[in-house]
Amino acid sequence: MTLASWRYGLDPETLDRLDQLIDESGLEESDLIGALQDIQRELNYVPEEAMRLVAEKIDVPLSQVYSIATFYKAFSLVPRGRHLINVCMGTACHVRGGVQILEKLQRDLGIETGGTSDDGRFSLEAVRCLGCCGLAPVIMIDGNFHGKLTQKSLERVLEQYA
Numbered sequence: 514m515t516l517a518s519w520r521y522g523l524d525p526e527t528l529d530r531l532d533q534l535i536d537e538s539g540l541e542e543s544d545l546i547g548a549l550q551d552i553q554r555e556l557n558y559v560p561e562e563a564m565r566l567v568a569e570k571i572d573v574p575l576s577q578v579y580s581i582a583t584f585y586k587a588f589s590l591v592p593r594g595r596h597l598i599n600v601c602m603g604t605a606c607h608v609r610g611g612v613q614i615l616e617k618l619q620r621d622l623g624i625e626t627g628g629t630s631d632d633g634r635f636s637l638e639a640v641r642c643l644g645c646c647g648l649a650p651v652i653m654i655d656g657n658f659h660g661k662l663t664q665k666s667l668e669r670v671l672e673q674y675a
Contacts, residue, residue: 530555531563535570542573549582557593586640593636594629596674598654603642605649610662614650615639617664621671634674 538548568575629636648660
């Protein structure tokens with residue numbers, strides 16, 4: 514283990530990859546969110562060690578990096594599954610069965626809202642609105658929208674992410 518990888522608590526390969534991602538994002542304070550987005554995409558979460566690396570490379574306080582990482586819902590400080598499922602709980606989705614869709618996902622995946630399946634395949638989140646009320650009830654998996662869901666069609670949707 515190199516001195517730098519020991520300092521950040523990351524294995525050398527991960528440290529090199531994150532170092533490269535941050536450099537590609539840019540080293541200005543205005544590049545901070547982009548660097549965190551790249552790390553989130555790469556690791557499926559933003560670990561504390563990565564936040565320390567970002568703070569040092571961009572030359573901002575760690576508290577500023579942490580504030581941004583905890584303010585935006587897009588960032589997770591705990592590992593997420595390979596596929597992130599967002600279940601819309603907005604008014605239209607709620608009225609048209611969004612609660613039942615969420616409950617079925619919880620049962621079928623064996624996780625609570627905010628959790629990750631034991632196999633690391635799925636993370637489940639409830640969100641206020643996905644902005645496509647005409648398709649209610651709606652879920653979004655990895656940025657792909659699936660609407661007018663029933664409990665039966667939900668099973669077919671999940672099979673696409675096996």
